[in-house]
Amino acid sequence: MKIGIFGTGMVGETIAGRLVELGHEVKMGSRSAANEKATAWVTKTGSRASHGTFSDAAMFGEIVFNCTQGAVSLEVLKLANGTQTLKEKILIDVSNPLNTDNEASTALLYCNDESLGERLQKALPDTHVVKTLNTMWCGIMVNPRRVKETHHVYLCGNNIGAKTRVKEILRSFEWAQEEILDLGGIDAARATEMLLPLWQRIYGATNSFAFNFKIVCASH
Numbered sequence: 001m002k003i004g005i006f007g008t009g010m011v012g013e014t015i016a017g018r019l020v021e022l023g024h025e026v027k028m029g030s031r032s033a034a035n036e037k038a039t040a041w042v043t044k045t046g047s048r049a050s051h052g053t054f055s056d057a058a059m060f061g062e063i064v065f066n067c068t069q070g071a072v073s074l075e076v077l078k079l080a081n082g083t084q085t086l087k088e089k090i091l092i093d094v095s096n097p098l099n100t101d102n103e104a105s106t107a108l109l110y111c112n113d114e115s116l117g118e119r120l121q122k123a124l125p126d127t128h129v130v131k132t133l134n135t136m137w138c139g140i141m142v143n144p145r146r147v148k149e150t151h152h153v154y155l156c157g158n159n160i161g162a163k164t165r166v167k168e169i170l171r172s173f174e175w176a177q178e179e180i181l182d183l184g185g186i187d188a189a190r191a192t193e194m195l196l197p198l199w200q201r202i203y204g205a206t207n208s209f210a211f212n213f214k215i216v217c218a219s220h
């Protein structure tokens with residue numbers, strides 16, 4: 001499949017690399033077609049990898065991942081001309097709306113009765129936004145078997161067919177069917193984005209980013 005990636009950071013590169021390993025053609029997009037990190041990634045990754053602007057990546061991908069800084073993701077959609085280039089496509093949103101004004105901040109720009117996932121969906125009414133993978137470190141997103149027991153990935157979005165396709169991608173990353181929890185419509189992005197402050201506190205308390213959340217039910 002042809003897949004676009006918005007983002008040249010750690011998450012974009014990790015997901016892009018895994019998708020190429022799985023046989024997909026991947027175009028990484030950024031503000032500049034000459035972005036150094038994207039150029040280096042393409043050089044080391046080979047013929048199934050390419051790069052360009054956000055708009056180039058959006059046009060290229062049948063499915064596109066948003067791996068940009070949450071504070072600028074809405075701006076990125078504009079740069080990508082997303083209302084046109086992402087029409088009838090799936091946008092997999094992995095971002096978190098962290099307020100980046102202050103480096104030590106754990107504050108979210110949108111929370112409680114709104115979320116970045118919903119804002120992206122509102123900005124792109126003809127695109128199916130599916131939010132997933134934003135609740136864990138990127139090394140686990142694409143390699144869940146690094147955790148030696150059952151653990152969970154959440155997903156939400158308004159279109160059932162789009163979520164089915166995203167679940168297939170998650171399974172190709174080796175998430176087990178029973179580890180994928182569908183939380184409902186895109187408004188569930190409020191809940192998964194609001195896990196970020198808890199994730200950050202656990203990171204601070206354990207000094208490890210290689211962990212994930214596991215849901216355990218009591219018998220009744």
Ligand SMILES: NC(=O)c1ccc[n+]([C@@H]2O[C@H](COP(=O)([O-])OP(=O)(O)OC[C@H]3O[C@@H](n4cnc5c(N)ncnc54)[C@H](OP(=O)(O)O)[C@@H]3O)[C@@H](O)[C@H]2O)c1
Nearest residue numbers: 007008009010011030031067068069070072095096137138
């Ligand atoms: N790190 C993790 O393990 C992890 C886990 C879960 C979720 N997340 C979320 O995943 C997303 C990506 O994280 P990351 O650390 O890989 O990357 P990041 O540093 O948060 O974002 C990098 C991307 O943001 C773009 N960007 C930055 N400022 C911009 C601006 N003013 N206008 C337009 N684009 C701008 C950059 O564009 P250029 O390419 O042009 O520089 C780059 O592609 C974030 O939302 C993060 O919260 C991260």
